[in-house]
Structures are given as C-alpha cells and as structure tokens.
Amino acid sequence: MHKKINDLYKMIFRRKSMRKFDRNLSISIEELGILEAKLKEIKPLVDDIKVQFVIVTRKQTTAKRGEYCLLMYSEEKPFHLQNAGYMLEQIDLFLTSLNVGVCWYGVTKPKNMQYEGLKYVIMLAFGKCRTEDFRNDISEFKRKSLSKIWQGDYFLDLAKVIRIAPSGCNLQPWRIYCSSNEIKVYKDTNKQSFPEKKLAYYNETDFSLIDMGICLCYLDISLMYKGFYFERELHQDHDTNKEMMNIATYQIK
Numbered sequence: 001m002h003k004k005i006n007d008l009y010k011m012i013f014r015r016k017s018m019r020k021f022d023r024n025l026s027i028s029i030e031e032l033g034i035l036e037a038k039l040k041e042i043k044p045l046v047d048d049i050k051v052q053f054v055i056v057t058r059k060q061t062t063a064k065r066g067e068y069c070l071l072m073y074s075e076e077k078p079f080h081l082q083n084a085g086y087m088l089e090q091i092d093l094f095l096t097s098l099n100v101g102v103c104w105y106g107v108t109k110p111k112n113m114q115y116e117g118l119k120y121v122i123m124l125a126f127g128k129c130r131t132e133d134f135r136n137d138i139s140e141f142k143r144k145s146l147s148k149i150w151q152g153d154y155f156l157d158l159a160k161v162i163r164i165a166p167s168g169c170n171l172q173p174w175r176i177y178c179s180s181n182e183i184k185v186y187k188d189t190n191k192q193s194f195p196e197k198k199l200a201y202y203n204e205t206d207f208s209l210i211d212m213g214i215c216l217c218y219l220d221i222s223l224m225y226k227g228f229y230f231e232r233e234l235h236q237d238h239d240t241n242k243e244m245m246n247i248a249t250y251q252i253k
Contacts, residue, residue, distance in 0.1 A: 005225050007097060012221070013137075019103060022130065036055065042090050046080075051072060069110070069124065102124050149174055173188045183219070185212070187209070187245040235247060
C-alpha cells in the first residue's frame with residue numbers, strides 16, 4: 001500500500017488537464033488492460049456505494065477530446081458525488097504515470113445514461129501523450145493563493161498539495177480550517193463549477209461536490225504519504241443557504 005501511495009503522490013505534481021492530444025499517439029491494448037485491472041482495486045471514499053466503470057471510444061460520447069472515455073456510473077446515495085471525485089482522481093493520477101493524459105468532462109454525455117441500474121455521473125476523456133506534455137514543476141500550476149483556501153498555521157506542507165488539486169473551471173471550492181490535531185473541510189457554496197442552465201441539462205449534478213471528492217483524495221494521499229494516522233468523518237450538510245457547507249472532519253493522530 002505504501003508504494004502505491006508514494007506513486008500516486010508523485011503524480012500529483014506531474015498531472016495536467018489535457019486539452020490537446022497528439023493524433024500520432026495511441027493507447028495500446030496492453031495499456032487498456034492495465035487500466036481495466038486498476039479499476040478493480042480503486043479505493044472508494046464510501047464502501048457501500050455501488051459503482052461501475054465503462055471504457056468506450058470518444059465517439060460513443062459527446063466529448064470533443066481524447067481517444068477513449070472512462071464513464072462512471074453510480075448508485076445514488078449520500079456522498080455518491082464525493083465518492084465519484086475521490087475514485088476517479090486516483091485513476092487520473094494513475095494514468096499520468098502511464099503518460100496518458102486526462103481531461104475531466106462534466107458537460108458532456110455518453111450514449112447510455114444508465115448502466116446496470118446505475119446512473120451516469122461523469123467521465124474522464126483520455127489519450128496517449130508525450131512525457132514532456134506533463135508538468136515538471138509545481139510553479140506551472142495556476143491556482144488560488146494558499147490563504148484563500150487554507151486557514152491555520154498547521155499542516156502547511158499538505159496545504160500546498162491541496163492547493164494544486166483539479167476542479168471544474170479551476171474554481172477550487174474547498175475551504176479548509178485546521179488546528180494542531182484537526183482538519184475541517186468545507187465547500188464554498190458560492191462556487192459552482194457550471195452555470196445553472198448547464199447543470200439542469202446535465203442532470204442537475206452538483207459538480208462542485210465531485211470537486212470536493214477530489215480534494216479529499218488529495219488530502220488522504222498526502223496524509224498517508226507524510227505518515228499521519230487519521231480518522232475521517234463525512235458530513236451530510238444540505239443547507240445551501242450557508243456560505244460554507246460542512247464536508248468532512250479529520251482527526252489527526
């Protein structure tokens with residue numbers, strides 16, 4: 001497990017949301033097989049949410065980028081959107097290690113919106129890239145200043161990692177407050193990844209909750225990489241009238 005965490009952690013600083021793919025490069029059958037095997041061992045945020053992953057060619061969706069698309073279908077239960085972000089970001093980082101570029105695709109659809117009784121949530125478009133297409137340094141990330149997302153003078157090495165997590169339209173809706181032994185994660189309810197009209201068209205999915213799952217994925221990987229033991233509690237906070245929605249609390253040991 002420790003090696004897997006180390007590998008994922010290193011890819012955090014290399015990954016990049018790919019908008020262009022070289023048509024001269026193609027993903028091999030062997031690489032698709034490696035991905036399919038990896039999908040069976042991805043760690044969920046919530047254990048009892050049924051999910052299915054389906055790999056299709058891009059032409060089987062309305063996506064405009066990539067060679068293939070990884071579709072995620074999920075049971076609709078509490079935290080299923082956070083769970084989607086948490087699981088798919090692990091795949092994003094894993095594909096980076098194979099020199100496969102990924103683009104999160106929220107506002108697009110597959111041909112089948114249901115699969116084995118589960119509802120379509122979101123997809124990753126992906127395609128083979130060159131080594132030099134990925135990032136080489138943390139300075140290449142364009143993100144909010146640390147003070148905008150992190151409050152407290154503790155765990156600042158973790159804060160620098162959370163700062164570079166991907167999110168819809170790069171809005172970074174997470175707001176984190178920490179003390180010496182506790183980290184509280186909130187969602188800024190004023191930050192929506194897409195306009196309301198688009199949200200309505202795409203099944204009214206709150207993509208910012210998927211973003212929060214990505215944030216929790218980065219936080220968990222970073223805590224484990226740094227050797228911290230922790231207990232995480234997820235919160236069901238439905239009060240969208242509040243400026244900050246309570247997402248999770250971490251007790252650090």
